[in-house]
Each structure stands twice: as structure tokens, then as C-alpha cells.
Amino acid sequence: MKGLLFKDIYMAFRHCGALLIIALVFIGISMADTENRFFSTFPAVFAGIVPLSVLGYDEQSKWNEYADGLPCSRAQMVSVKYILGLLSFIPFFLLSLAGTAAMAAIAQTTLDLAKLCADGALLLAVNLFFPTLTLPFFFRFGVNKGRIAYYVAIGLLAAGIAASGIFTYAPDAIGPVEIPFYVSYILLGIAALLFALSWLLSVCFYRKREF
């Protein structure tokens, strides 16, 4: 398992570095346009894309078939992608955190720790949503067919994030109507539960998959 993770982390750094740069641009835009949650939230989606990209490279190089000859179980091969999904959230979250801190410094305000945690929880929920929805399809049907799920997930997330603006601000735009912090934690709880179910489902699918 350690070897599989080592390989995937290397692949993520090697091939997904550009996503960090795009995330940086998004966070930069979100600093200029603080009312738009899309640019501050969407980098979390990039983190969710990382395991899918690595899986795509695996399939391209036929690593999956090669790994069947190694002392690794199919469950481990699946699990490592879910773990990578969690790990890849860290750099994107740190980037987002740095953006928030920079904004606070520019506005000369103090950081609201409670809000920061709630935002982090929301970002993590968004991050989990993507692999949760797509990985079972990828493990069941392969990367090519799994891409349909990928596009659906992108569409749903983009729509969801855009729609979240309705709940963040009052319709008359007089001022922000904050959603209670606990909502973020509830969403994270739901996302974590679905993530775990998706993990189990992927293991079931991949155990039966024949190359």
C-alpha cells in the first residue's frame, strides 16, 4: 500500500501541478471579487480531480494490469485513490487559507477562526463530492466511459456552487445573509458518509473488473 501511495503522490505532483497554478488564479480572482463564491470554492474541485487524473494515467500506461502481478489487493488499489483524494485537498486548502489570510491582511481585519473552520469544512465537502460521484464509475467502466460521470459531476458542482450564492446573499443585495456555520459541518458529514459508501462501492466494482 505504501508503494502504491508513493507512486500516486509522485504522479500527482508530476502531472497535476498545473491544477495548483489554476487554483492560485481562481483564489486571486476571488480576492478581487469577494461576493462571488465560485472562484473561492472551485479550487476544491481541482483537488477532487487529482485522483481521477492519476487513474487516467494508470490506465494509459496499463499500470492497473501490471499491478495485478504485484502483492497488492484490488481493494488497496482502490483505496489508494481515495486516500490520494483526501491528501490532495491539503495543498489546495493551504492555498485557499493563504488567500483568506492575504485578504484579511489587505482589509486589515482579523481572521474569524470559526468562519475559517466552517469554510474549510465546506471546501472539504466540495472536494469529497467529486471523487465520491465519479470514482465508482471509473472503477466500474474505466476512464473512457467514466468520463461521462466526470462531466455530470463538473456540471452539478458548478451549478451547486453558483446556486450557493443565492443562500449566501439576500435577494435585495443589501448585505450578506450568512448561512449558519453548522450547515457546513452537516454538509461535510453527509459528504464524508457518501465518500465512504463510494469507497466501498468502488472496491466491489474493481474486485469484479476484468481486463
Next chain:
Amino acid sequence: MTANAIEIKNLTKRRGGFAIENLSLTLPKGCIMGLVGENGAGKTTLIRLILGALQKDGGSIAVLGKESGGKDFRAVKENIGVVPDEIGLPDSMNAKLVGSVMRRIYKQWDGALYANYLQEMSLPAEQPFKDYSRGMKMKLGIAVALSHRPQLLILDEATNGLDPVARDEAIGRFAEFTRNEDHAVLISSHIVGDLEKICDYIAFMHKGRLLLCEEKDVLLETYGLLHCAAQTLADLPEGAVIGKRESPYSVEALVRKDLLPAGMPVSNASLEDIFVFMAKGNGGAETAPFEEDFFA
């Protein structure tokens, strides 16, 4: 401790229109078995079944004494070295990084041995895998398969893509590997000449069936090539002719030497002759155009 590295009994596997039916095969320890057959004969499917990568529909497969795909099979794989027909290592990795990955995968990984293989095989450790030639990729696959000191090597077309010198070296390495009587090799290849050099046993697959599994020396002793007139061939006892190739002037046939009348001149048949004639005799030409130089 079992005396066999691989024991397959009544194996059945159906995939789409293809099926392996009731296949039984035993590879004793200390031996090299060559698996031959045309493309699509089921060699790779059989190898993936042995590795537990495919689920069988019936029968049993024991590898180093444990049921393939069973609970303990991951531990068994610590003792298996596999070289598939395509080495599926990530393109962006180099041999050094591959070593770092494998060190974390195999408990018995021997980094010094791996470095030694890289040097012996003239493989640049820092060059990305994507820049390797097919032969170099195969060599790296072989180095990886040997560097955790396995007991069983499973090689699927592992000598394909290697130049004659490298092929000879690889074959020498596999032969050396089985000097330890606990070791065994299962090697599938189209290059029958390579198999003839090193194999103790030959298993011949055709359309998912095992046409024969026999000691190489017995095969070479049993079969011969007969050049004669068509009428002479027709007069031979039933079962003596395995396959034939006719021309307007003569007939060349693979025959069982023990069923021929005494004194009939028969030349030695190579393994390649045996398989080409057997494949044709079993309808190989009906399904796909059979290339004469297929086993060359």
C-alpha cells in the same frame, strides 16, 4: 510443502465468445514450462487466472501451494515475479523511482540486486521510462520481477522485443533462476526457438484448450517429419499422422514415430514444426489466416 509451483485442475473460464474449458496443468518446482499458442489461444487469460486477476468459472488453481485469488494470495505474490507482455510502469517514472516504489511494495525487495540488474542490463536509472525502447522496457520488467528474489517467475511474452543478444541473456537468466530446485518458470512466447532452448515442459494452447502438456524431450522423441507421396501417407495407420502440408509434388507430414512401419525414414521435427502442424490439424486455419512464420 508442495512439490509443484502451479497446479491447475479442470479450469474453466468463459469471456464473451472465448472459453478455457476444463484445463489441467502442473508445473513442478525446479522446472521451466513453455506456454505456446497463437494469438487469442488463451495464454494471457490463463496467466491472469493464475495471478488471480480474473475470476474463474470452475476448477482450481494452486500457486506455491495456495489457492489463487484466495485470502492468503497476496502473501504468495511476494514470491512471484511477473513480466507481462506490456510493462505497465508509469511513463514519467525512471528506473530509480520504480525501485523506490517496489521497495515499498515488496517486503523482500533487494535494492542492491536491483541496482546490479540495472547495471548488467545497461539500463539508465535516470532516464524516463517513456524514453526506453521496447527491449529496454522488457529488461526493466525482468529486473523488477527478479529483484525481490521470487520462487516463481511468470513471463508473458517477456522475450518479445528483445534483440537476439538480449534475448539470449534473458533466457540464460531464466535458466540460471531454476538452478535452485525450489524455483520454477512459466513462460509464454511465440518464439518457440527460445522455448526449445530452456524449457523442460511444453504446454500448447489452442482456442482455449490445452492440446498437450508434455516434457520437451518426450515431444521431440515422439514426433517426426515425414516427406512422402500422398498415397504413402494415406496407407499409414490411423493416428500416425498429426498434420500435413501438401504440394502438387509431395506431402510433408508430422507423424508419431511409434506408429510408423519399421524402417520408414523420418527426420527430426522441431517444436515449431510440431506446433504449426498441430494448430493446423486442429482447425487453426479455419478461424484465422495462419501465418507460416508465426513461430519464427
